[in-house]
Amino acid sequence: xxxxxxxxxxxxxxxxxxxxxxxxxxxxxxxxxxxxxxxxxxxxxxxxxxxxxxxxxxxxxxxxxxxxxxxxxxxxxxxxxxxxxxxxxxxxxxxxxxxxxxxxxxxxxxxxxxxxxxxxxxxxxxxxxxxxxxxxxxx
Numbered sequence: 073x074x075x076x077x078x079x080x081x082x083x084x085x086x087x088x089x090x091x092x093x094x095x096x097x098x099x100x101x102x103x104x105x106x107x108x109x110x111x112x113x114x115x116x117x118x119x120x121x122x123x124x125x126x127x128x129x130x131x132x133x134x135x136x137x138x139x140x141x142x143x144x145x146x147x148x149x150x151x152x153x154x155x156x157x158x159x160x161x162x163x164x165x166x167x168x169x170x171x172x173x174x175x176x177x178x179x180x181x182x183x184x185x186x187x188x189x190x191x192x193x194x195x196x197x198x199x200x201x202x203x204x205x206x207x208x209x210x211x
Contacts, residue, residue, distance in 0.1 A: 096148055104139045133160055137170045144171055154182050155189055163205045175205075 111131055112118035122128055136157050143150040157167055168178035190202060 093148065096146060100139060100142045100146060100148065103142060104135050107138050108135045129160070133157070133162065136160070136162075137166070140167070140170050151182070151185055151189070154186050158186050158190065158202045161203045163203045165205070 108131065111128060112122060136153050140150050140153045140157065142148075143153060154167065163175070164179040164183070165175035167182070168175040171178055173181070
């Protein structure tokens with residue numbers, strides 16, 4: 073029996089933990105689809121009715137917000153959804169509301185990581201459009 077315990081305490085769990093995290097992330101996406109709904113299939117009358125409207129972008133933002141909430145509730149890293157939300161124009165106020173914190177708290181908690189990805193060269197030029205609310209958070 074000691075061999076089993078010794079093995080349990082020393083076996084490399086890195087790959088297994090990554091697989092579990094990936095499975096949890098995929099399941100969270102499926103649950104977000106269930107909670108928000110999936111977009112219509114391309115070429116269907118429903119898809120054509122939404123084409124050229126703001127509905128697809130609203131649905132995507134709602135999906136990302138639900139995904140962010142689930143990531144946080146499940147203890148998953150929300151950075152991917154935070155980047156997507158910021159690139160889609162979501163403010164720190166909206167992100168904070170989804171996370172159950174103030175906009176200042178959301179900014180303090182995640183801004184550096186998001187900026188590190190969007191401005192990975194440190195030039196101040198962030199990749200793609202993002203919400204223009206940073207100045208409001210720096211007194």
